[in-house]
Amino acid sequence: MPHLYLVDGSGYIFRAYHRLPPLTNKHGEPVGAVYGYTTMLWKLADELHAAEGPTHMAVILDKSSKTFRNDLYDQYKAHRPPPPEDLVPQFPMIRDATRAFSLPCIETEGLEADDIIACYAKAALAQGWQVTIVSSDKDLMQLIEPGLDLYDTMNNRRLGPEHVAEKFHGIAPSQLGDVLALMGDSVDNVPGVPGVGPKTAAKLILEHGDLAGVLAAAEGMKKGKLRDNLIEHADMARLSRELVSLRCDVALPEPLEDLELKGIPDAPLRAFLEHHGFRSLLTKLGQVADAPVENPASVDLPEDDDPPCNHDGYETVQDVDALDRWIAVARHQGWIAVDTETSSTDATQAELVGVSLALAPNLACYIPLGHGGNDLLAEVPVQIDREVALAKLKDLMEDPSVLKIGHNLKFDMIVLGERGISVAPHDDTIVMSFDLDAGLHGHGMDELAATHLSHACIAFKDVVGTGKTQRGFHEVDLNAATRYAAEDADVTLRLWKRFKARLPAEGSTRVYEMVDRPLAPVIARMERRGIKVDREVLARLSDEFAGRIAEREGEVHALAGQPFTIGSPKQLGDILFEKLGLKGGRKGKSGVYSTDVTELERLARDGGPGAEIVRKVLDWRQLTKLKNTYTDALQAQINPKTGRVHTSYSLTGAQTGRLSSTEPNLQNIPIRTEVGRQIRDAFVAEPGNVILAADYSQIELRLAAHMADVPALRDAFANGDDIHSLTATELFGEVNRDTRARAKTINFAILYGISRWGLAGRLEVSADEAQAMIDRYFERFPGINRYMAETLTQVRDHGFTQTLFGRKTHFPRIKSRNQGERQGAERAAINAPIQGTSADIIKRAMVRMEPALEAAGLPQVRMLLQVHDELVFELPEGDVDAASAVIRDVMERAAEPAVMLSVPLGVEIGTGASWGAAH
DNA sequence: GATCACCAG
């Protein structure tokens, strides 16, 4: 049967333009969008031989911006800005590209591409053809019917009626025109009815059948804004209906038969690709020409055994017998996927609403435990008695013969931990994904399901809604809750099977088993403990800062001669560099003067007339930063029940393997300035206890000395010498405050993947001078240069770097054609093995810490925080000496025996009544 | 949501 493909050329060129960097060809013409468009046509050409592939094809374009719709409504598309300057010359090139593929290119005066597409679609359907519209435009979705679908090549998916129903809250494609008319479209300036969005529009159409029905029913609706708007703007709605209608009453510019595909001749395509220098496509063309013409669809992809997700088979467990059955099967097979549903994303404060379990693909259930609305009159659904269910789940979660599988199980461990349930043994798919694919993509379940299972998970917001109408999960009806929750466990189980096989095959078992897997429960306990914060200290600082901020503000305004928003870099830049005429203002790419701290410090140092105001601004900045980000924000984060702050650590937050900390971020509490440092005094110990802080000393430089095998650095660390002084001697011949500071900067720059320009900017010397220092460094510390070269070779060959423990970080951008991106990837790749190994080591220390303290008879020593190279503890005063010895020993030997370092690791320990005092 | 600025290791 003939299958007609209609390509929405205009739609694609805009999307390609915004999605690709601004490429130019060798003639200096911008071609980013052309390139995107060409690759899209290519993709379609590849489908030529497939079963569902095209037999007929045409590209449809917009002829001019003025169409019959402007006659209907002069405001139509009135606000649309003209296309970007460098896109305009690409429009004719789109026609060239289309011709190069020997495809017909159709455009008609007074009609939009959408209308022409509709005309052809109707004509083809009338003849019994299949039709595919290559577009994802919502207006075109109106045309979907049996025999016609949309194909979105950017996201590689086909859009049918289900997609419309999903996107527009249950409506059919035939009703879409009425919905679009009601909701309007701000981009095209279709007015619609004020206050009516997609949701309301869909609801109205579903209730009243069509637009006419809605407008007729308006009078009878209950009084309110919606009713008034419907009545008042009825005419606009009718006009909008006309605007969104696709007009298919004109004769076809070219008969259907003429659109038949007769193959793509090689020569014109090759000429086109060569003209623009699309080398990757030329290479492909060579391959295509050589390859025998076969049906690519017959090539078998390795099929996964798992059946597609089927939500209908999920069970809602509402009685004890059913729960017992699920638990019995879990015990029999030895593993089960688990997920908890709660009232909040803050695990330490969340209410438990339900638990879902999965035993095999599509064999999953949901156990509601806390459903029932806040409304006392609402009916509470049948649920197993909470205590009974939790007791049974506790037995299962703590059963050493059953592996519990979760996605970000740390969250569930905290929620269940708060209810006296521990979870062991366990596997965590978010951690597995991170250990396999860090740097390639995110590790959220929805993204992993899409990437690995080609499955679109039910969106959480589709279950609970958004904004004012959002409900708690406990208010969701059990059918919807079961589908959502059981699907999570089902998907987790499917992901686990794949990752479990990949870990050994890809050499990531070591880091997973030795470092990351055992860490999750340790972090869960740290988060539950939290750290005590003295609200009084923060409140006092907030007050003090507020006074000083007001003072500075007045002074700055007086010096400026006018009030303005100091916090606005734009306004501040204008005041300093325009009004006051200070010299040396640099504008960034957004046209705003740079007013960052290096720039302002330069102005302050240079003396001059602006120095005073600049100093006041710097002062103001520091104080507002401290107040807004720390003293105010931290008070709000104190858990009222515990009086403590419970941060949340992300195990997958940093590509290198480091942890990251959020809500609040306790890894960036000030310390470098005296004013900021005071904030640390608010982090205190309970009476009778003290805070102990243990820091690795220069761990990254030590690791660099080991990994790059630099004899001079190794010896210096072995002897306990000051490493920055040594560097100063080697580079500058003498040690004083200045040379040591410069040497320190260079040492860090080396770790961060040095560039002459970066170092030059940091040291305020010329790039040539910076280069000379780098050369001298490489000469004095042989090994560093070789290490960097080897790291780059490895990442270019394999796409990833590795730590001493085998942790991979992928750098897909290492092959980027964009120089900036590529060099950024190179610097990050130099740094990743060192930063990542350091992260591995402290994680191992954390895993071993609790058992070691336990074994030493120090169960009251509690590990609270990790700050990359520092661990913070709270412990009884009397335990300090014994605990210090254990902590130091565990940290210094954390790499062993898996990795034996050629340099010692040093740990500095301090104690005090507060975190500030412990440093 | 993008941008700027700035806190930490």
Next chain:
DNA sequence: TAAACCCTGGTGATCA
């Protein structure tokens, strides 16, 4: 040839 601007993070304010 021009541009490059040191790595890893998170948060708050402003502005479009």
